[in-house]
Amino acid sequence: MTSHLRPTRHFTPRSTWMNDPNGLVFLDGVYHLFFQTNPEGVDWGNMSWGHATSPDLLTWTEHDVALRFSEQEAVFSGSVVVDHDNTSGLGEGDAPPLVALYTSHYEPGSPRTGTQAQSLAWSTDGGMTWRRHPDNPVLCRQSADFRDPKVFRHPTGWVMVAVEAVHRQVVLYRSDDLLDWEHLSTFGPLGSTEGIWECPDLFELPVEGGPRTAWVLVVSLGSGGPAGGSGTQYFVGDFDGRTFTPLPGDTGQWLDVGPDHYAAVSFDNTGDRRVMIGWASNWAYAGRTPTPTWRSSMSLAREVTLRSAADGRPRLHQHPVLPDDLLQHRLVVPPGGRSTLTLTADEGGDPLVLTVDTADDRLTLDRSGCGDVTFSPAFPTVIEASLPEHGGEVDVLVVVDASVVEVYALDGALTLTAQVFPTAPLNTLRVEAS
Numbered sequence: 001m002t003s004h005l006r007p008t009r010h011f012t013p014r015s016t017w018m019n020d021p022n023g024l025v026f027l028d029g030v031y032h033l034f035f036q037t038n039p040e041g042v043d044w045g046n047m048s049w050g051h052a053t054s055p056d057l058l059t060w061t062e063h064d065v066a067l068r069f070s071e072q073e074a075v076f077s078g079s080v081v082v083d084h085d086n087t088s089g090l091g092e093g094d095a096p097p098l099v100a101l102y103t104s105h106y107e108p109g110s111p112r113t114g115t116q117a118q119s120l121a122w123s124t125d126g127g128m129t130w131r132r133h134p135d136n137p138v139l140c141r142q143s144a145d146f147r148d149p150k151v152f153r154h155p156t157g158w159v160m161v162a163v164e165a166v167h168r169q170v171v172l173y174r175s176d177d178l179l180d181w182e183h184l185s186t187f188g189p190l191g192s193t194e195g196i197w198e199c200p201d202l203f204e205l206p207v208e209g210g211p212r213t214a215w216v217l218v219v220s221l222g223s224g225g226p227a228g229g230s231g232t233q234y235f236v237g238d239f240d241g242r243t244f245t246p247l248p249g250d251t252g253q254w255l256d257v258g259p260d261h262y263a264a265v266s267f268d269n270t271g272d273r274r275v276m277i278g279w280a281s282n283w284a285y286a287g288r289t290p291t292p293t294w295r296s297s298m299s300l301a302r303e304v305t306l307r308s309a310a311d312g313r314p315r316l317h318q319h320p321v322l323p324d325d326l327l328q329h330r331l332v333v334p335p336g337g338r339s340t341l342t343l344t345a346d347e348g349g350d351p352l353v354l355t356v357d358t359a360d361d362r363l364t365l366d367r368s369g370c371g372d373v374t375f376s377p378a379f380p381t382v383i384e385a386s387l388p389e390h391g392g393e394v395d396v397l398v399v400v401d402a403s404v405v406e407v408y409a410l411d412g413a414l415t416l417t418a419q420v421f422p423t424a425p426l427n428t429l430r431v432e433a434s
């Protein structure tokens with residue numbers, strides 16, 4: 001029995017495989033989450049876009065597959081924008097069309113096999129049905145690893161960030177109509193380059209406590225992540241409509257220091273709010289997690305803001321959209337203190353232990369005694385992280401939803417996401433301070 005492992009507030013697919021969030025978009029009061037799925041099984045393959053919607057980012061309804069694989073084309077990751085001014089000409093009537101840019105991964109049956117290129121699909125019924133454009137692919141550079149387009153509106157037009165995954169580069173393009181794209185610039189390699197680069201995002205945020213705004217470039221890494229396996233880094237800098245320039249000395253920071261947060265990207269069309277969702281798993285073991293009737297969960301949706309850190313460098317803070325019906329606890333640890341929070345099942349079994357030590361500014365999540373840890377040797381059982389520089393006490397929020405645990409420290413300056421597979425629900429919480 002694994003039904004107790006299915007989260008209630010983190011999105012999980014009904015009965016299929018899932019990886020990256022795709023096409024996050026807010027339209028007419030509805031949040032749309034598309035996602036990499038295999039409509040025919042619980043293992044990676046037949047890649048297509050699944051679809052779910054939510055009025056509040058907490059209650060999700062899964063719909064029919066939005067973009068289905070074909071013999072010649074797998075539908076890899078990408079994004080959706082609301083084309084408010086109908087720049088694409090694909091709208092009907094007064095309602096703006098939704099336009100998806102996604103990666104066509106061409107299969108051996110295709111004349112383009114061996115390449116990945118960017119294709120366009122659009123919807124005029126609020127995201128429920130999609131048509132592929134007859135001129136697809138709309139952007140090709142004869143590359144085998146050119147993927148994951150994330151498109152956003154900029155005063156200069158539409159801007160796309162995508163990756164040359166193996167080269168560890170983000171490539172930037174510009175378009176007036178979402179159909180014709182011109183190359184702007186190339187960023188990287190920089191920061192962590194151990195793993196291939198995937199699923200970029202680029203957005204602007206005000207810097208709290210500072211007089212200006214800054215741009216954040218998010219890049220996921222297939223391996224070399226902070227807890228082993230895959231992970232996500234970000235750079236802070238400037239974007240002038242052509243080139244992203246990191247701040248002097250910026251070599252990247254981790255978006256989440258846990259093992260299970262990947263391919264995080266933000267919603268289109270949420271106004272001044274910037275909301276991200278990541279995939280709460282890790283390529284090192286995602287295919288082996290012990291939930292045989294579905295695979296993987298998304299993270300909670302997180303609003304992100306930029307704030308100047310103690311060293312003067314802007315840092316992302318993440319705040320979850322938080323339901324009140326999940327097990328959660330706030331710890332405040334004084335300077336030089338140590339608190340241990342232990343979560344167990346009713347009978348006291350399956351301990352999951354979080355230790356926050358402010359004497360050496362370390363945070364440790366020990367899942368070694370918590371249920372199934374043997375399904376993959378790559379599943380790390382003790383996760384350690386250093387707290388960023390701070391002055392004084394440390395606040396920590398812990399949220400538990402069946403098989404996903406999220407930890408937010410220092411008002412979301414550090415987050416740690418980890419999966420756990422206890423044999424019974426973790427519903428008892430004990431805190432000891434010393």
Ligand code: FRU
Pocket residue numbers: 019020036047076077078103147148198199263
């Ligand atoms: C990232 C990724 C993407 C690709 C997709 C395929 O997890 O490898 O680069 O588009 O998954 O499922």
